[in-house]
Amino acid sequence: MHWRGSSEGGCVPHSAAVFGAAGFTGALAARLLHAHPSFELRTVTARSDVGCRLDDLYPYHRVPLTLEQLDLDRHADVEAAIVAYPHGASAPLVKELVQRGVRVVDLSADFRLRDRATYEEWYREHQAPELLRAAVYGMPELYREQIRAADVVANPGCYPTATILALAPLAREGLIGQVIVDAKSGVSGAGRAATDKTHFVTVDENVSAYGVPRHRHTPEIEQELAALGSAVRITFTPHLLPLDQGELVSCYVTGNGGLDGVDLDQLYVDAYAGEQFVEVVANPPGVRDVRETNFCRVSVHRDARTGRVVVFGAIDNLWKGAASQAVQNLNLMFGLPEGEGIS
Amino acid sequence: MHWRGSSEGGCVPHSAAVFGAAGFTGALAARLLHAHPSFELRTVTARSDVGCRLDDLYPYHRVPLTLEQLDLDRHADVEAAIVAYPHGASAPLVKELVQRGVRVVDLSADFRLRDRATYEEWYREHQAPELLRAAVYGMPELYREQIRAADVVANPGCYPTATILALAPLAREGLIGQVIVDAKSGVSGAGRAATDKTHFVTVDENVSAYGVPRHRHTPEIEQELAALGSAVRITFTPHLLPLDQGELVSCYVTGNGGLDGVDLDQLYVDAYAGEQFVEVVANPPGVRDVRETNFCRVSVHRDARTGRVVVFGAIDNLWKGAASQAVQNLNLMFGLPEGEGIS
C-alpha cells in the first residue's frame, strides 16, 4: 500500500481484505493488493494457519501481515474484498459481505454459473442462490461494463479464462460446430494441499489426464460460449504437468460451415484490438511467455488438410487465471485504471 | 553380450551393429543389444564423435565400445543391424546393408510410408524406393508375422506408436468418424542436437505446441488407421513438455454412428489380450508408469454427455517409441522370444 491515490489529488486508498489468504491464489491476491497504489490491504484471514505471518508462509510474496481468524465485525471498514474460499464455503461469506456493503470478487465457482440447477448438478446445493442474478461473470474482456457496476463478481476459473479468450472471436461469429479442449496445467492449479497428487515424486517426469470425462470447468465454458453465440457441448480434458505455474489450452474447432472463407488472423486481431491483457501472436505460445503476468496469449491456426482450426490460449493460472484477474476486476469496480497494480 | 543362446543348447549369439549410435535412440539401442543374451553387439558407428567411447558420451548406458566410422567391409559378419540415421540419410545405408544380407531395423521414417508419393510430399525425394514394397511396418501388435519374415523393418515413429496402439481397436471395427490427437512429449524426442529449442531454460517451466498444423507423423498414423479400416484425416498436434522421456497421446474420437452400443472396455481388453507389451488400464495413464520400459499403456473413456470417446496412450518415446521396439522387432526377425532383452 502506498499512501497516494490512483489519480490526481490526495485520494485515500480503498481498504481491502483477502479472505482465505493462506492458499496459493489468496496469497497472491494479498501480494498484489499489498503493493497496489490504490488499495490498502488491511486484513488477511485464513482458516488454518491463523497467527502465521504471510511472509513466513510465502517468503517470496513479502507481505508482512499476520493471518487472522474471520471476524467481520472487526473488519467493518473494508470496502473491497477478494474471497478465496473453496466452492460451497464461499457463498455464505460472500452473501454476508454484500449485506455489509462490501464489494466482492469471489474466486470460487459459487457464482460463475448463472443457472442454479447447473451449479447443483456439477457442484452441490447452492448456499446463496438469491445472489446468482446479481453476480457478474468476471471476465473484463466480455463483461467490462457490468463488472464496473457489480457488487459481486465471480472470477472465472483458470481453464475457462484461457479457453473462452481463445474461442470468443469464433463463438461470437457463431462459427463453432464442435470443439474439443485439451488443457495442460502446472501443479499450482491443484492448490496448496499436500497430497499424493501434488507430491513432487508423483508429478516430476510425468504427465497424465485427470477429471476425465467430466471436469467441473466444462459447464462454465459452455455457458459463456453459448452467451457469445455458439451453444455447443464441449469435451474438456485437463492434464497435469511438471511445472508450477502456467496453463495452456489447445482448442480444436470443427467449423459449422461458415468457417472456410474467414480471415482468422484478422478476426482475432480485431477482436482483441483494444485489449490491454490479450496478446494475439503468430506462433503457438508457451506458458513461459505469460508467467507471472495478467496476459493471455492467443494464437489461431487453420489446418488446411482437415478444415479444422486450432486455437491456443496461454495464461498463468495463478495470475490471469485467478488473482491478477481478480485485481483487474476490482480495478474496474472501483473506477481505477484497469491495469493498475498488475502491469 | 552374454555367451549363451536364447534357447536350449549352446547357440552362438547373432552378431549385431548399431549404425548411428551417438544419438539418443541409437545409443539406447546399443545398450539394449549390448546386454541382450542372444545378440553380440560388435560395432557402433557414428558420423560425429568417432573415436569417443560410448560410455563417455552416455555414462548411464555403460556400453564399453568405441564409436567407429562407417566401413561396411570391416563389419562383414554383421547379421543384425539397427540404423539410427536421420530421415533421408538412412535409405542408402539400409539398401546397402540389405544387399549384403544384413537384416535391418530402420529407426528413420524412410520406409514407414508405403506410398512413395506420400513420403515425398511430407519428407523429400526417396533414396531407395525399390525397397518400399519389401519393408514391413514394425509394429509387432499389428504385423507380427510379416516382421518375422522381413529383411527390412521400418520402426514406427514414437507418436504413431502410441497413437496407433490407442486407436487400433476402434479403427479395426471401423468405428472412427473423426479423430483429433493431442500429443505431449518429453525433450529427448527432439534428439541430442543442442539448440535453442532443447536448451534447459527454454523448456523448463514451459509447454507449447510445435509442428502446427502439419507434423510429419500425421500421414504415418493415417496410413495405419486406414489399413485397419478407418480412413480418416486426423489433426495431430504435438506439445513439448519439461520432462526428458515419455510421451502421452490424448485421442478424441467422434464415432461414426456405430460407437454407441459398444462395450469399450471389453473391446480393448480383448484386442490386447495376448499382448505382452500393451497394458489396458482403467485410469488415465501417466508416462511415468512406462518410463524405461517397452510397455504402452492404453485407457479408453466414454464421455456420455457428448458421445465422444477419449483414448490415452502412454509410452517411453526412446523405448517403445524407438529403441526397445526395434529390439522387439529384431527378436521376431531372429526367432527369439519377443521380449528377450527388453523385459
Next chain:
Amino acid sequence: MHWRGSSEGGCVPHSAAVFGAAGFTGALAARLLHAHPSFELRTVTARSDVGCRLDDLYPYHRVPLTLEQLDLDRHADVEAAIVAYPHGASAPLVKELVQRGVRVVDLSADFRLRDRATYEEWYREHQAPELLRAAVYGMPELYREQIRAADVVANPGCYPTATILALAPLAREGLIGQVIVDAKSGVSGAGRAATDKTHFVTVDENVSAYGVPRHRHTPEIEQELAALGSAVRITFTPHLLPLDQGELVSCYVTGNGGLDGVDLDQLYVDAYAGEQFVEVVANPPGVRDVRETNFCRVSVHRDARTGRVVVFGAIDNLWKGAASQAVQNLNLMFGLPEGEGIS
C-alpha cells in the same frame, strides 16, 4: 520370482517378505525381490494402504501383490526379510523376526549405530538394544564377510552410503584432518509422506539446506570413518533438489599432513579394484550416471592451490542408498552372487 535357483541345479528360491512395502524404499525392495531369480516374494505388508495392490500404488514397479496387515504367524515360512519401517518402529519387529529365525535387512537407523548412547542421543530410546552387538553394518564394500554370516544387517543410510564410499580410501590411510560434507538429494529421499516440504510447488525451481546443523546421518558417518582409521567430527549439510532420485555428496577434506605426496587416483583405483558396484571416474559424476542402479560413482580431485582434496560420491538414494543395497546384502547372506537381481 522365477522358478530356478541361483546356480546350477533345480534349487528352490528362498521365500522372502518386505515389511513396510508402501513407502518408496519398501516398494522398490519388493520390486527387486519380486523379479529376483533366487528369492520368491511371498508377502508385502503395510500399515496404511492394507488391501491395496502394490501395482496400483506404484504402477511402474509392476508387483502384482496385495499389501497385507502384519501377521507373523501367517508368514511362518519366510526366510528372508527386508524391513522398511520408520526409525524406532523397526527394532521390535526385527527382534521378533530374528527370534523366529528370519534373516533380516533393516532399512531403518535402529541398528546402524553400534553405540546405544549415540543412538539415543540422536534418535530416541532404543527398543531392542540386545541386538546391537549382533547387527552388522550393511555396507558390503567394508563388511562383506561379516554380512555373509549375519542374521541382522543394518542397511546404511543413503547419505552415509555415498559419503563413506567417497571417503573410505582416505580414511583407511588415516589421511583425513577435517572433512566437510555438502550433500544434495532428490525428493524421494524425503519419503512418500505428502507434506508442504514435498509439495511440487515447494521444491520446483528451488534448492535449500535442511537439518542444519545436526542431521541424523552425521554420527553414522563419523562412526564408520573412525572404524576405518579417521576419527573426525564432520560437518554434514544436506540440501533438497528439484529431482526425484539421486544423491550427490561433495566432500571437502583438509589433510592431516600426510596427504601431499599421495597419488590419489591410484589410491582410489586400488581401493575399489575388485568392487562390482563402485566406479572410480575422472570427472565429477552426475547423479544421472547412476540413476536406477546399485552403482556408486566416486571421483577424487586435489586442489593444488589450497592443498585440499575434494571427493564426490553419486548414488541413487532409493537404490544403492536403500533398496538395491538391501538386496545386495541379502545376496551375501544367502550365498548368492552379490549382484544377482540388481545388475
Next chain:
Amino acid sequence: MHWRGSSEGGCVPHSAAVFGAAGFTGALAARLLHAHPSFELRTVTARSDVGCRLDDLYPYHRVPLTLEQLDLDRHADVEAAIVAYPHGASAPLVKELVQRGVRVVDLSADFRLRDRATYEEWYREHQAPELLRAAVYGMPELYREQIRAADVVANPGCYPTATILALAPLAREGLIGQVIVDAKSGVSGAGRAATDKTHFVTVDENVSAYGVPRHRHTPEIEQELAALGSAVRITFTPHLLPLDQGELVSCYVTGNGGLDGVDLDQLYVDAYAGEQFVEVVANPPGVRDVRETNFCRVSVHRDARTGRVVVFGAIDNLWKGAASQAVQNLNLMFGLPEGEGIS
C-alpha cells in the same frame, strides 16, 4: 521508459543502452531499463541476432526494440550503458565508451580483479589495463560511495555476489580461518549458448560439480574477503542444478579463534541493518524466496559440535547476480533512489 523523472520536477530521463542484449543477462538488463522510470532505453545491440526484435527472442521481457549492430557513432547521446559482453571482449568496448563520456556498468569479469596479474593468470591478457585503477567493484553494500562517483563499475560475478554478502560480516571482523564454498546454480547461469551441457536432457534429473578445482570466480571472492580483512585461500566448487534461475552458496567457515564468543545473529543483523536488498533470515533460504528479485537472503548457523559456522546466501543469478545489480549500480551512479526500477 516513462516520461517522468525520478524525483519531483519534470526531469528528462537518462538515455541508456545495453550492449550485448541477446544473452540472458543483457536481455534482462534491457527489460529493467526499458521499464525504468528514470532511464530511456534507446539502443540494444548484439553480435548475433542483429535485426531480431528483442520481444521475439524473449517474449516474456516484452521489450519492443530491435537488436542493432554496434555503431557508437549512431548512439552518441547515450549517457548510461550496461555492457554484457564475454570476458575479454568487453574491455575494449568499455574503454571506448569511457572515452566518449558514457558511464558504464560492465557485466564481464574484465574489471573485477584489481590486480592485472591475477586477471591474466585466471583469464587472459588484459585488453584495457589502464582502466583497472579507475574501475569500482560494483557491490553497493561494500562500495556504495565509490560507485556513486565511478565511470566504470565492474558488476560482480553471480557466485561472488552471494558469497561475499554471506561472508562479509565475518570477514570484516577478521574471524575467518578457513572457508569452503559449495555453490549451486540454475542453468541460466551457463548462458544462452546451446551446448551439450545446457541441453535439457543433460540437466534434468541431474546434479554435478563443474569447474573443479579452479573456477574463475575464486580470485574475485578472495580479493574481496581480503579487502574486508580476511586474507584466505578458499575452495570454491559450483554445481549445476535442474532449475532455471537461482543460486545458493553454502559457506563452511572454520574460525580463527575469535569466533566462539560472537553473537552471530546480531553480527549479521547489524551488518545489514540499513541494506534494502539484503535479508538476514533465521532459516536456510531457498532460491525461490528471491526469484526474480534483487534480494540476497543470508542466514548464519553455528554448529556447536564442531565449532564451525555455516552461512547460506541465496540470490537470483540473473537479477542480483547480474542485471538488477547492474541497474542498482546505475541508480547510484546517476543519483537516483538505489532501488528504482528493481523493487
